[in-house]
Amino acid sequence: MSPVTSAPAVPGAKGHSDGAGAFVPVQTRSERPRSYDPAAFEAPTGREVNWKHTPTARLAPLFADHAAPRGVIEVDVQAPAELVQERLGHGAAPRGEVFQPEDLPAAIAWKQETEAPLLRIPAGVELSEPVVVTLRGTGGLAHAHVVVEALPNSHATVVFRHTGTAQHAQNVEIIVRDGAHLTLVSVQEWDDDAVHAASHQARVERDATLRHVVVSFGGGVVRVNPSVELSGTGSRGELYGLSYSDSGQHLESQVYLHHKGAETSGDVLYKGALQGEGARSVWIGDVLIGPDAVGTDSYEANRNLVLTDGARAESIPNLEIETGDIRGAGHASATGRFDDEQLFYLQARGIREDEARRLVVLGFLAEIVQKIGVEELEAELFAAIEKELAMEVAR
Known part of the structure; x- marks a missing residue:
């Protein structure tokens, strides 16, 4: 067995933080x-x-x-x-x-x-x-x-x-x-x-x-x-990525x-739903387009749906570009509650409020589930989402 070796030393390898110090902290x-x-x-x-x-x-x-x-x-x-x-x-x-x-x-x-x-x-x-x-x-x-x-x-x-x-x-x-x-x-x-x-x-x-x-x-x-x-x-x-954070959970x-x-x-797309006191999600997205990455096409996004009071989602997209010869690059982040217009539209057609909320959440998360490409697993994940939604209704 060969010995374990270390990667090249990088200044600030120990003790780096956002606080004041003797050196500039590692940020990227x-x-x-x-x-x-x-x-x-x-x-x-x-x-x-x-x-x-x-x-x-x-x-x-x-x-x-x-x-x-x-x-x-x-x-x-x-x-x-x-x-x-x-x-x-x-x-x-x-x-x-x-x-x-x-x-x-x-x-x-x-x-x-x-x-x-x-x-x-x-x-x-x-x-x-x-x-x-x-x-x-x-x-x-x-x-x-x-x-x-x-x-x-x-x-x-x-x-x-x-x-x-x-x-x-x-x-x-x-x-x-x-x-x-x-x-x-x-x-x-x-x-x-x-x-x-x-x-x-x-x-x-x-x-x-x-x-x-x-x-x-x-x-x-x-x-x-x-x-x-x-x-x-x-x-x-x-x-x-897909996360569903419940009371006391931290998903990152x-x-x-x-x-x-x-x-x-x-193509980077993460979606999360949160419900319950202390439910928390964290998403940090970093994209680096290097100096030799000419012709790059890149996009990252994070979307979060907060279902109840007491839940919090943190979303931080970052983009570094080191060449001007690219096809496109961008990032986006959004966190919010239910879209009242969507709920009104469904309720105006005779759908109960709890069922309307269920359909909105399933529609929001389905985009990620359907990217997996394994039918049995996709069905299980939809069932897990339904279970989480039932817990919200029972509160």
Whole structure:
């Protein structure tokens, strides 16, 4: 096993915050320090740029660098026979080809996961059924690093489903080779006391496409941060998200899309609904169009629907452009309550108010659910939305 190495040192790697100090704090996603060594990061206090919207006290178990007991997460993989499954130690390719931890839980998960599962789709293969990885937490601390590699010109869908309870620090490393098309869906259906901090990092190569979908319903604190680099000419990234935050839940995603190659395209759309006292969602979207990303076409948006008093959504879109030769780039954010005109329109046609509200919410969230492309999962998610709406009516 080769030793764990650190990414190049970056000034301000420790102790950076928004407060006054001896140096200018790290503000942009592209400048954040990265290292495989947990000692390169201090435990978050909530003052740091990348933690200031997160309830760090509730994530505290994930900041301790010590081994977790085995078997906390029960794993079941349902997959077509063509899928290749292996284990990768530190230094075994392609582990680490793309992934570099940029926060403490990710660095600890990298270190503590000594044998990372690899899910590889062979070159030129189109999987007839999705790969479904069910992870059921049985209580306690757990670390994971998973590698998903789609070899050239392959087509596949991989679904991660999280259930039960755990304090889970998770890395997902995604490599989409030339001409491949990969859909990766991460569904959080945890119990109410679960804590989950996940770092997803991906590279998309020439003429390849990654559709990445985050769906968060369950869990006390869930923070899933996808980072996608469009490195190859003609590569495409589609990053979609859906959250439904209930009383006391904190559901968060910090999204980073880096256009690095020429003629790349990106579409980012996250939607959230919130209901109940203390329900909270956080979305931070960063798009970087690099100096060589000529011909880029990119757009990001976040929409939130607040259903009751006491709920709060935070939405922060950011866009950096380092070349003037692009086709288009933009971002948008909107948070609001029910559209009274929509409700009036439906009620004027004889639909009860509670049914009208149900139809509005379903219509709002359906756009993301229908992008998954797995009929059985889509039906389950619509049922989960219906269940959440029933809880609102029962209040």
